[in-house]
Amino acid sequence: MARPLATGEEARQSRPIGRRVVRPRQQVEEQIRELIYSGELRPGERLPPEAELARQFEVSRTTVREALRALSTQNLIDKQPGAGGGSFVRSVNHEALGTQLQESLHHLLSLGSVDANEVAMVRQYLEVPSTRLAAEHRTDEDLQTLREIVNRQRTISVDDPDVPDLDQRFHAAIAKASGNRVLASFVHALHRETEPVHYLDLSPKVGTQSVRQHQQIIKAIEGRDPDAAEEAIIAHLTYLREHLLHASLK
Structure with a gap:
C-alpha cells in the first residue's frame, strides 16, 4: 500500500535542522572568531x-x-611572548586585508604555485586605474604625503635601507588617494611582492630615474589629469620591469 503524502506540518517537521557536531577546538575557534567579527x-x-x-x-x-594557533594563522589575533605578552585581537579592516593578501601571495610565490610575472602584470592592471582615480579624487593631504615621500627619496642614496619602504609608501599613498580602500589593499599586497627594489641592488642611475618618474606621477595627480597620470605610471612600471629583466639576465 502506498504511503500517503506528508502533510505540510509533517514536511516542516522533517526538514533538516541539525548542525554537524564539531570538535571542542573548532567550537572555541568559532566562538572567538564570531566575537571578533561582531566587534x-x-x-x-x-x-x-x-x-x-x-x-x-x-x-x-x-x-x-590549538584554537588560538588557528586564529593566529587566519590573521585574526597576534600571539606575543613575554611577561606583557598574550593573544591580541588584530585589526580587521582594509589595511589588514592588504597584509593578509600579501602574506598569501608570498606563500604562493615561495611554493611556485604562481609566477612572479603573473603577479607583476596584475599589479600593473590595478595600479593604472588606481593612479587615474587618484588624479580625480586626491586631496591636498594626499599630495602632501606624496611630496614628503619623494623629498625623502631625493636625499638618500640607493643603498639606504629606507629605499624599499619609501617606494612601498609612495605607491600605497597613490592607491589610498584613489578613494577605493579595497583597491588600495590589493595594490599594497601586489607591490610588496613584486617591487624590484625589495631584492635587487639599484644603480644610482636607476634610483635617480625612478625618483624623476615619481615626480612626474605627482605632477599629473596634482593637475587632476587622469590621462597624464596613466601615462606616467605605465612608464614607471615598464621601466622597473625592464630593469628587473635586465638584472635577472646578468
Missing part, C-alpha cells in the same frame, strides 16, 4: 590567559592553545 572583541584587545579561557570554555588548555 565585541576590539582591535588591540588582549584575550584572557589560556588557563582562564580553558576555564570559561570548560576545555583543556591544549584545546585553547
Whole structure:
C-alpha cells in the first residue's frame, strides 16, 4: 500500500535542522572568531590567559592553545611572548586585508604555485586605474604625503635601507588617494611582492630615474589629469620591469 503524502506540518517537521557536531577546538575557534567579527572583541584587545579561557570554555588548555594557533594563522589575533605578552585581537579592516593578501601571495610565490610575472602584470592592471582615480579624487593631504615621500627619496642614496619602504609608501599613498580602500589593499599586497627594489641592488642611475618618474606621477595627480597620470605610471612600471629583466639576465 502506498504511503500517503506528508502533510505540510509533517514536511516542516522533517526538514533538516541539525548542525554537524564539531570538535571542542573548532567550537572555541568559532566562538572567538564570531566575537571578533561582531566587534565585541576590539582591535588591540588582549584575550584572557589560556588557563582562564580553558576555564570559561570548560576545555583543556591544549584545546585553547590549538584554537588560538588557528586564529593566529587566519590573521585574526597576534600571539606575543613575554611577561606583557598574550593573544591580541588584530585589526580587521582594509589595511589588514592588504597584509593578509600579501602574506598569501608570498606563500604562493615561495611554493611556485604562481609566477612572479603573473603577479607583476596584475599589479600593473590595478595600479593604472588606481593612479587615474587618484588624479580625480586626491586631496591636498594626499599630495602632501606624496611630496614628503619623494623629498625623502631625493636625499638618500640607493643603498639606504629606507629605499624599499619609501617606494612601498609612495605607491600605497597613490592607491589610498584613489578613494577605493579595497583597491588600495590589493595594490599594497601586489607591490610588496613584486617591487624590484625589495631584492635587487639599484644603480644610482636607476634610483635617480625612478625618483624623476615619481615626480612626474605627482605632477599629473596634482593637475587632476587622469590621462597624464596613466601615462606616467605605465612608464614607471615598464621601466622597473625592464630593469628587473635586465638584472635577472646578468
